[in-house]
Amino acid sequence: MLPDADLSLRLFLRAEISKGLGHEVSASRAPGKVLDHRVDISVEELHGTLSGAARLVASWRIMGGDGAEELAAFRFARTRPLAQDGYPALADAEIALIGELAVAIANSLAEVGKDSPSASAN
Numbered sequence: 001m002l003p004d005a006d007l008s009l010r011l012f013l014r015a016e017i018s019k020g021l022g023h024e025v026s027a028s029r030a031p032g033k034v035l036d037h038r039v040d041i042s043v044e045e046l047h048g049t050l051s052g053a054a055r056l057v058a059s060w061r062i063m064g065g066d067g068a069e070e071l072a073a074f075r076f077a078r079t080r081p082l083a084q085d086g087y088p089a090l091a092d093a094e095i096a097l098i099g100e101l102a103v104a105i106a107n108s109l110a111e112v113g114k115d116s117p118s119a120s121a122n
C-alpha cells in the first residue's frame with residue numbers, strides 16, 4: 001500500500017475499533033506507556049473482482065502489551081457485491097468491508113480482554 005493509504009487505513013481502523021469497544025484505543029504507543037494488548041494487522045487483499053465485488057482478506061494477531069506473547073490469531077476473508085458499476089461503488093464496498101474487519105477485531109479484543117489478568121483494570 002502507499003504510505004498515505006496505509007496511514008488512512010490505520011486511522012480508520014483505530015476509529016472503528018474504538019467505536020466497537022466503546023473506548024478510545026491508541027494507534028501507537030506513547031513513550032513510557034504500558035499497553036494491555038498490541039494488535040498486528042496484515043491486509044493481504046483489498047481490491048475489486050471481475051465478478052463485480054470487493055474483496056478483503058486480512059489477518060491479525062493480538063499480542064501481550066510487551067509484544068512478547070501471542071494471545072490469539074484471527075483471519076478475515078469476505079467479499080461484498082458492488083451496488084453498481086464504477087469506482088465509487090467499489091470504494092463504498094471496500095469501506096464497508098474495512099468496517100466489518102474493525103468490528104471483528106474489536107470483538108476479538110473484547111474476548112481476549114475477558115481472559116486477561118488486567119481486564120478488571122481497564
